[in-house]
């Protein structure tokens with residue numbers, strides 16, 4: 001499973017990159033707006049820090065304008081992935097982007113048929129939002145399992161990018177369900193390596209070691 005950071009914050013991205021296990025970045029208009037910076041400049045900076053896929057989302061909702069935005073975003077860096085909303089106009093834009101070799105991430109996926117459609121049309125990534133389904137009492141993880149089965153049945157190459165992961169257990173469950181990628185906030189990312197017993201165990205090992213050396 002690849003790990004992506006779901007943030008547009010440069011400090012978080014640098015800190016994650018320093019650990020050497022960040023494979024890519026996802027952003028969305030809400031995350032970018034929080035940073036209060038020029039969108040394209042910020043995305044270019046992110047692409048310099050992280051060589052892997054960096055998702056940048058269009059904000060138009062009509063096919064022609066989406067494609068125009070997509071072409072501009074794709075110019076920023078070779079590792080840009082254009083994020084398109086999974087609405088009918090977004091699917092039309094996806095078809096054009098795919099024909100032009102622009103890599104895409106179809107976002108806001110909440111049911112398996114949306115994932116099937118975007119794979120058929122040629123999406124590079126599909127982003128099911130697990131946490132937001134859990135929020136309304138649905139089983140977000142079931143969606144990943146269903147998409148995995150459908151993609152494997154037909155040999156689709158579209159990668160399943162599990163998004164809206166809210167805690168480390170979501171990451172574990174998405175990995176078990178066969179998601180290709182998990183994208184998570186920095187806070188969740190930091191928690192993935194932690195266990196209190198690891199800290200206690202290390203403390204004891206070092207205390208014993210130092211005692212014996214006296």
Ligand code: G3P
Pocket residue numbers: 006026028129131132163164165166183
């Ligand atoms: O990648 C999608 C993510 O940003 C949505 O997460 O927690 O706002 O549902 P959340």
